[in-house]
Each structure stands twice: as structure tokens, then as C-alpha cells.
Amino acid sequence: MSRDPVVDALRGFAIGGVVVGHWLVTALVVAPDGTLGTASPLATMPALAPATWVLQTLGLFFFTAGFAAARASGRHGPAHRFARLLLPALALLGVGAGLLLTAIVLGIPDATLSVALTLAISPLWFLLPLLAFHGLAGPLRSAVRRWGPLRCAGAAVAVVAALDLAGDALPGRLPVAVLAAWSVPWMLGMAHADGRLAGRRAGAALAVTGAAGLAALIEAGYPVSAVGVPGAAMSNLHPPSLFAVALAVTQIGVALLVRPALARLLDRPGPARAVRTVNQRAVRIYLWHQPILVGVTALLAHVALLPGLHTAPAGPGWVVARVCWLPLLALVLAVATGLRSGPDARPERAAPAHRCTMIASAGRSAPASGPRRLQEVIAVRDSDPPSRGRAHRQPR
Template identity: 65%
Template sequence: MSADRPTPRPHRDPAVDALRAYAVAGVVLGHWLVTGLVLDAGGRLTQASPLTAMPALAPASWALQTLGLFFFTAGYASARSAARHTGPGWLTRRLRRLILPAVALLGTGAAVLLAAIVAGVPDGTLSVALRLAISPLWFLAPLLALVLLTGPLRAAVRRWGALRCAGTATAVVGAVDLATWLLPAGAGLPPVTVLAAWAVPYLLGLAHADGRWGGRRAALRLVAIGAAGLAALVTLGYPVSAVGVPGAGRSNLDPPSLLAVALAVSQVGLGLLARPALTTLLRRPLPRRLVHEVNRHAVRVYLWHQPVLVGVAVLAAHTGATLPGLHTRPDEPAWLLARLGWLPLLAVVLAVLVHRRGSVDRSAECAPPPPRVYADPRLRAARRPATLRTRRPQEVIAVRDSDPPSRGRADRQSR
């Protein structure tokens, strides 16, 4: 199948829902593993990164820096939403799902900050907590811009193809990277790459929603392009880590570089290759439920995961104990093992907080249907109530206008 040849797509793609859940989980897990909070003798928390002392961990960031998949699934959701809901209403709903959780975070954060000041929390701790709490908000700017541009971008993809559009955005990122190498240190450049870099996976998501880039050959093509780009860029001297490392002179994420683009393309290709396996997996109840819950609360999970880490660390610091993996310096593998032990507690706190913010959360990119939509169709008849399985003419006639396949059955029964 040609990469840019549209084919009919179902109303929902369970594999895209699974990729969105993986993207959110990857960002959360990555931040929790690379954010060290060190408690000094004065009772203040300072930030450190295990990647500084253990650079061998840098390749692991390629699996946990999943923002490319996040923007890919956002593009898919925007295109599918625009196709189902014509007019400006769909755009208003999508913007509300992004903006309202951010406003709630800022309001709650302001109240907590005021309470911490009154409680006498050290200024250094407050500075670190504030920086980490608001750091996830940066993604709203490029995401909102891309959502607003969904209409023109879809038209461009349909006219010129996803590869040409993505190639143009990639060229912009490459030009800024080159200028960064040539200009003296400290020379400011407009942050155009924040939009251009993440436009690449977003454009691929728009194309996939129209039935393009759905075949195995197209997915392998994306993997090959991304992998070749990663190998070439690392050879040219780009940092190996997909995230920023304190003290390093160059970052692949602030602003996003060509390596971030190549990584995003590789992840999208691998995700599309895994679609059949993901679809089969989601027929099982537990994975289906987990994906459903993460998708329902995707934006809130993304926005609140860093405040949860800071809050747990600050509260634990008031006990007077220096806890391994939470307050110790991340300079040895033992710290990483200790931090892994804290992950279940952080996950439980985050889940409770997200659910308390609203039992019916509408902040996901595209609210998924009830979990049973992924079930094996052969099981649906067995789960249907007996009253609906009874072949009574009046019941079939009542639904024949909304269920075209049932019209023939209804006509036969009524004769």
C-alpha cells in the first residue's frame, strides 16, 4: 500500500489509544527517573539529574522521551474530531480540554504555594518546586498552535503528502540547529523549532487519520528514516541523551533538535508496526481498562505528575529523615534502584489526585468510548441481555432506522 494513498479508517483505532497511553506513561516515568531532589544540610531541596553522574543511562531516554508519540496521537485525534464535528464547535471543545486542566493546575498551585510560604518552607525548595510544577505547561503552546492550524495542515497533507510537509518542518529545525552551531554562545534565536519539530509527528498523525501511513511497508519506511537520522546525528556530535542534562552545553529538547525529530519519526514507525499486536492485546480486560483510564485523564496525568513528585519529597522531608532515592544525590546505580521503589507510591498518589479532580474527566485528547469497544465482536452477542436477544418483531422494527443491517431482518419478520 502506498504511504500517501488513503484507505478507509474505523471510527476508532485502538492502537492509537494504546500509543497515547504509552506516550503519557513514558513522559511520567522518564521525569520521575531523571529528576533527583537532593536534601541538603539546611533542609532545602535542590535539583539534580542521574544522567550527569551516569551518562551510560542516556540511551534509555530514547524509550522514555515519548513526546513525538504524544503529538502524533494528538494529530490523529484532531483530524478524527474535525471529520466528525463540522463547524467551530469541535475546536472550542478541544481547546477547553487542554486549557481548563492547566488553569486548575495554576489555581491549585498558587494556593499550595501560599500555604507553603506561610508554613515556612525554605525559599530554595519553593523555587525548585515551582519550576518543576509549571515545567509541563510548555507543551500547551505548540499543541494549541497545532490544534488551531489543523484545518490548513490537513489541506496541505492532502495536497502535497505527509512526507513533503514533514520534510519542510524538518528543514526549519535543521536550519536553526545549524545557526545554533555557527552563532556565538548566548545569541538568542526565536523558538520556532518548538512548533516546527513537533509539527512533524502531528502531520503524520493527520495523515494516519486519513488512512495514510497505515501499512507495514510505510511503517518500516518511517523506522528506517528515523533510525538513519539518529545514527547520523549522533555521529555528527549531537548529544546522545534525548532529554536535557544539567551542565551540558547542548540539549536535544530545549529547544527540540533534529535528533528529537528523528526520534519522533522512529517511534511513530515502531508504533504503527506494533498496531496488530496492540489491537489484540486490548481485547483483554486489564490492558483495555488501563488504556481507557489513561486516555480519559491524559492531560491531567501529564500536568500533575511533577507536582506529585515534589509534594511527596517535600512532605517526606518534614519528617527529618533523608530517604534514599527521594532525597539523596543521584550519583550511583543504588539511587536508581531506590527511586524505582518509590514509583508505586508516586503512581498511587497521582491516580488518587487525578480521580479526585473529577470522576468523569474530559481532558483527554479525544475521549475514548467505553472499554468494551475493543472486545472481540464474537463476545458481544453473549454479553447482550436476553431481552435484546429475543427475536420479537416490535423490538427489531424499533431499531431498524438506526441500524441499517437490521432493516432486512425487520422486514422479513413483519411480513
Template identity: 60%
Template sequence: MSRDRTVDALRAYAIGGVVLGHWLVTGLVLTGDGGLRQASPLTALPALAPVTWVLQTLGLFFFAAGFGSARSLARHRGTSAGWLARRSRRLLLPTVALLGTGAAVLLAATVAGAPDDTLAVGLHLATSPLWFLAPLLLLVALSGPLRAAVRRWGVLRCALPAVAVVAASDLAVRLLPDGVTVPPVSVLAAWSVPYLLGVAYADGRLAGRRAAGLLAVGGAVALAVLVAVGYPLSAVGVPGAGVSNLNPPSLLAVALARTQVGLGLLARAGWERLVDRPLAGRAVAAVNSDAVRIYLWHQPVLVAVTALTARGGLTLPGLHTTPDGPGWVLARFCWLPLLATVLVTVVRGGRGSGSTPRPAGPGRPRGGALADRSAECVPRAAQVYDHRRSDRADLQEVIAVRDSDPPSRGRADGQPR
């Protein structure tokens, strides 16, 4: 069973969208006492809201997770418990490494006299993304029944109940008085839709352009309708807006996921040509293999760089200033190369915390874990994707990001078979 280069490329695009999106919408403002407080440029620049539709890529992550789990399950020969333990371990080990390192850094910062505001922001940004573990692990555990259900009833019938749950949750939020919260029942339901699409794609469904086109067009129409009836335009939360499409996910988030998956599958040929290029292929493989660590560490890196530079006493534009205009956005872009360099250094230094490199063997390139994985994405003439390696690369499969703002809801179509 060969690797699917389209899914690998979509996963790499998704992690890039997460990192870039967070680094652009997370402003850390230097306060008078030397601490940091969080702010968002979306508050002052609402015209940027449509950009969030490109950078909020959670649907692609769960699509890739469903695909990876279904493929792995199809070739697994042991017990289902052993399969689940192995896949869960690949997600949990890097998380434990983050928590252990983060606790040590937090203790050291406290002893060094870091302001309470900075400690609170750092702790929040480091731990808030960990919410994805619960829905992801539950969906992975249900991969067998979900795969059987898709084969029996098709992805449309399987997704409709989940869409109905999110719709009911949306309605409850709008009808209940202010101050009354609704349990986040839509979290699992909303992300199960792209996960089911990934399972269906791994089973040979959604492979044609017609199915991909129906996903994309149906999702786009649903997005337009939802915005027209009053759903927030931003795909992520905007401080002070009162409601959010992402925390927990609304049906607009489901419609966006459907649209992104459809467009991604429509561009299948383009993704494959891209990954066939040696440099791009190796970049895709590198991002895929380190996706969990990139996801876990990109926000702590932002806090660390911002806090350490603040200790010099300078207020640097785009790093410590209020995100109140286009100038801040331009200045933040100038800081992205430094943030990326630090993130790459941290991720490379953390290799081994989530997996154990396998020894080189016949046909396996030497040079460590990255060389092993990067060989998966070089041109077909030089290297064919090897299913024996894809279990390990399936650590790539999914990571997600949420905003920290109040909940909202939306509406989306069902999915074609």
C-alpha cells in the same frame, strides 16, 4: 467512525513514558538548610542515555494529537470556531485548575515556612511543562489547512519545510558565539512533523506496513547519523552538558519521533490485541481519559511527596539523596509505587475540573466518567469503539514534556506519503 485502538495504546504508552522518565531523571536532593535542589542521574550515569530514547515520547503525543484533531474535524458539522473552542477548552480547563490549586499550595507552603529552594523547585517543575500549550493549540488551530495540505501534497512535502527550519536553527546554534541565543523557532516546526503524521494516518495514509517500516528505518538511520556527527546521545537534557536535544527540540528529536511513530504503527496488531484484553483495555482507557491531568500533576506530586517526607528529618535513599550511582536508581524504583498511588488519588480527585460527566443513557455504562470512557477499550465482542464518545476522549490527545536544560539541534529525514 470507530476508535483507533493503536492510537489509544500509543497515547497510553506515551503518558507512561513521560511520567516514568521524569520520575527517574528528576532527582531532588535535600540541602543542609532543609530545602531541595534539582539534580539528574544522567550526569553521573551517562550510560543511561539510550534509555531516554524509550521514555522521551513527545513525538507520539503530537502524533496522537494530529490524529485526534483530524478525526474530530472530519465529523464536525458546526463552525470551525466552535470546534476549536471546544477542543481548546478541554486542554485549558485542567491547566487553570492546576494553576489555581498550585497557587494556593504555594501560598500555604510559604506561610508554613518552606525553604526558598523548595518553593523554587516546586514552582519550576509545576509550570515548566505548560510550554506545550502554545505549539499544541496553534497546531490544533491549523488542523484544517494542514489536513488539506496533506491531502493535496502528501505528508512528505508538508513535513520537509518544518525539517528545514529545525536544521537551520541547529546550524545557527553551532555557528553563533557562546552566549547568543536563538529564538525557539524549532519548537513548532519540530512537533509539527509528528502532528502531520497523525493527520496523514487519520486520512488513511501510513496504514500499510511498508509506510510504517519506511518511517521506522528512516528515523533509525537518521538517529545513527546524527549521533555520529556529534549530537548528544541523550534525548533529554543533561545538566552541565551545554546543549540539549529537547529544549528546544533538535532534529534528533524529530528523527526520534519519526522512529517511534513508525515502530508504533508496525506493532499495530500487537497493540490491538493488547487493548482487546479487558484489564489492559480498561487501563488504556483510564490513562487516555485522564492524560492531561496525569501530565499536569505528576511533577507536583513528586515535589510534594519529597518535601513532606523531608520534614520528618530523615534523608531517604532515592528520594532525598544525590543521584550519583545505580543504587539511587534502584532506590527510586522502590518509591515509584508510592508516587503512582498519590498521583492516581490526585487525578481521581481532580476529575470534573476539565470536563462535565454526561448522564447515563441507553448503551452507556453507569458509574461516572471513568466507566463511560473505559467502555471504549474493552474487547470488541463486548463493546465497539463509538465515535460519538471519541470527542471527549480526545482530551487524551497530546501532552508533552521538556527538559529544563540548554538548547541543541539535530537532523532528520522527511516522511513518506
């Protein structure tokens, strides 16, 4: 089966946004006694908050996951999809348990171990909504097809709004908010896979609606930052609020608007190869980026206390210094996840972004001619949802 290269690119961007965002907002400060503590530049430099609108890309991540789930419907059962999520997480936990035992034997302070453990396992929260959505992929897709993506998403938004009004006094608010909020981009991704949410008009409508929602929510008193800020009375991400949903809708709208430009870019071998490489290791990148940050920081602390890596985020100089550390962190992450090794064996081939349009237009006039023709029809079905109806009418 061929993949949609533009959606793969959006998934890669979403993973990259999460990784870079965490590396920029997580300051590991070495105390005078040698222990590690955490701090956030958003607490000392609130003017940086708008940057989180670009780097908090969980909405795009769930959008691409919903798209992939709709495309995979009927090919892989829930057990296969669960294994693809759980096995890398179990590997992380196994390696982490060994490292934790070693650190205890070496006498690493408990405060440092607590920080390292919290950062290492915190990305695992994504398993709850992803496993739930994969298990409910069939019913969710049926609902989107029957009632339309906007009605289904609107119902989930209403649930998130009710939870925001209830506040922390409502027991069990967190898991319900996580499922309701991230189901919105997930269902929009399913609709996009079916060709029901495509084109510049749909993208503009989502982008404008989401941006207007963000402005209204900030005016109503929601935090400006898309991620949590230490000491703040409210977080837009824990649990996800209406702000998180509005940001997801905005990002999806912008993604639909730039889709044609991305398709042209991915016609080039270099960008297409980079997108394939990142997508083959997306789960590993997501799971290991925080342990890499902790490991590099802890190891270099034995050499010297370095600006931007071990110092408190007190001003813009810290941000500049931290940005300078990003290439090293990325290099270590690439080595740890195999990004610098040869490509994995993969049964699914990413078709060039331009093939779908060319084949769809050629299919109306060119005669069918054996196996090559059959491959082209399959490519249309898998990579161009709006032209799926035309593919079914092609001669075999």
C-alpha cells in the same frame, strides 16, 4: 463516535513514558540546610542516556494528538478543543497558587519554593504547540492531503535543521523550533487518521529512516541523551533538535509495526479498560505528575532522608532505589487524578480493536438491515481509516 483503541493505547504509553521519565531523571536532593535542590542521574551516569530513547515519548504524544485532531475535524470547533486543554491547566495554576501562598506563610525557604514552582509549571510548555496546532488543524490537514505527509514533514524538518545550524545566536529560535519539530509527528498522525500512513511497509520505512537519522546525528556530534543534561553544551529537547524529530519518526514507525499486536491485546477486557481509564485523565496525569513528585519528596523529608528520594544520584544504587519509589508516586498520582475512582461519563465509546476488521470484511456480503447496520457502517468510518472508502459505498 467510536475511538481507535490502538491510538488510545499509544497515547497512554506516551503519557506514561513522560511521567516515568521525569520521575527517573529528576533527583530532588535535600541540602544540609534543609532546602531542596535538583540533580540529574544523566549527569553522573551518562551510560543511562539510551534509556531516554524509550522514555522521551513526546513524538508519540503529538502523533496521537494529530490523529485525534483529524478525527475531530468538523465535530468540535477550536473553542471546545482549547477549553479541554486550558481548563485543567487553569485548575493546576489555581491550586498551585494556593499551595504557594501557604508555603510562604509557613516560612518554606525560597530555594525550595523556586524548585517546586519550576517543576510544577514546566509541563505547561506543551500548551504552546498544542493550541497552535489545534488552531491550524484545518490548514495543516489540507496541506497533508494536498502535498502528502512526507513532503509536509520534510519541509518542517528542513526548518529544524536550519535552526540547529543557526544555534542560540538566532533570536526567537525556541518557539519556532518547538512548532516546527513537533509539527512533524502531528502531521504524520493526521495522515494516519486519513489512512495515508498505515501498514507494516510504512512503519518499517519510518523506523529505519528515523534510526538511521539518529545514528548519523550522534556521529555528527549531537548528544546521545534525548533530554537535556545539566551542564551539557547542547540539549536535544530545549529547543527540540533534529535528534528529537528523528526519535519521533522512529517511535512512530515502531508503533505502526506493532499496531496489529496491540489490536489483539486490546481485544482483552483488562488492557482495554486500563487504556480507557488513562485516556480519560491523560491531561490531568501529565499536569500533576511533577507536583506529586515534589509533594511526596517534601513531605517525607520531614520523616527521614531516604535513598533514591532525597539523596544525590551518585551511582546505580540510586537508580534501583528510585525505581522502588515509583509505585508510591504512581499510587499518589492515581488518587490525585481520580484513576482509582469510577469511570467518567463519556459520550464517545471505544470500540473493540477487532470490530473494524470484522465489520469491514462482513460489509461486502451482508445485507443492510436497519439501525444495527447503520451503527456498523459508522464504526467502520471512525475506526478504520483505510476502509473508509468502502464504508461510504455501503447501502443505508
